[in-house]
Amino acid sequence: MRLRVAIIGAGPAGSVLSAKLAVAGADVRLYDLHGGAWEKPCGGGVTAKALRQFDFLLDQGERFPRQAIQEIEIVSSGGRSVTFPLDDAPFCIFSRQNLNGLLLERATSAGADFIPRRVTGLRREVHTWRVEAGHDRWNADFVVGADGCTSFVRRTLGRRLPDADQAMCCGYYVPAAGVPRAVVAFPKRFTGYVWAFPRPDHISYGIINQCGEYPLPKLWEELDAFVRWHRQGELPRDRIRYAARVPMLRRSSWKTNRVVGTGWALIGDAAGFVDPITGEGIFYALHSADLLAQALVAEAPGSYEWRWRKAFEADLTEASRRLPKFYRGxxxxxxxxxxxxxxxxxxxxxxxxxxxxxxxxxxxxxxxxxxxxxxxxxxxxxxxxxxxxxxxxxxxx
Structure with a gap:
């Protein structure tokens, strides 16, 4: 019998996993409350490393455009600015609607069944999971949480990330012609940073900060001050604001971060797989999806645990150790x-x-x-x- 896999969350991690499992012959249902590709609170930066390892991200450039970045300006809290050229290793910035659209299309073309509904019920039965999404009911052999930092799957399993392992991200988009320069600035006494990431037809302005360090109004003040500086005094009107949480795990949390069990696993943000210093999550979303796919195709889902730990646990743990020094030292x-x-x-x-x-x-x-x-x-x-x-x-x- 074909393995039946329910994947909750059709972002990069869920869509990539869906495509790989469908190609391998699994019966895949990919659930998401959005009816298709959607915009999301995220800078959308994809590093050169990610583009090399997952070169399909450069497919369909005409239909799913992205902005190539040739240089990054970094501004310190002391007001020092240096621009780093990236001629040999440029990275790309996607609107999340385009990135999600590209990857969701790959998943459905591979044979995954996309269900545009919110999963409202998840219950373990004898050897299967009962997945409820509105009036839709399905029994799955394996369930995957790919539904972000506040993952419904993770909460259902009783493994919610504590606030101390999260960061707040907020921002807005401003229409503008794409330019090949990104800007990142570091406020004083602040565990996080502010950014201006250009996309083909707009700029993504945002800020990320460790949860509990500053209230949300303070983050908006910092972001608005940065935007005024970046736009030479102009603060755009009719800004559509967004806010969301992203993982920022402490050093001690990595060893206890269990992301696989009997009949279930977590990938991407739902698993906490984000660089705590940079906030980079897209690479780890794609990489963890790839590792879980390998484990499931090998009929050894438990091997996902050692696969992800061998691949990047040491690096992310070291990033968590360095985080206080990096931002506050x-x-x-x-x-x-x-x-x-x-x-x-x-x-x-x-x-x-x-x-x-x-x-x-x-x-x-x-x-x-x-x-x-x-x-x-x-x-x-x-x-x-x-x-x-x-x-x-x-x-x-």
């Missing part, structure tokens, strides 16, 4: 970001490492060693350096 009397930007103007090795990090190609476990080795390498000092400018940090009063 200091280096030689200045913020870490400010000092790194300063070093990029005198040391080409720092520039190279930053470019690799922005491309998603430097892991946190080896990062410190690579930085130290670059300082003793004569060629790194001779590598091209960048120019800093003072812009005055656009922080709310």
């Amino acid at each position: 200091s280096m030689f009397g200045a913020s870490v970001i400010d000092r790194v930007l300063q070093l990029s103007t005198v040391h080409g090795g720092v520039v190279n490492i930053m470019q690799q990090a922005l491309a998603g190609d430097v892991d946190y476990v080896t990062l410190k060693g690579r930085i130290l080795r670059s300082f003793v390498a004569p060629s790194a000092w001779r590598a091209p350096k960048l120019t800093a400018r003072s812009v005055g940090y656009p922080q709310a009063a």
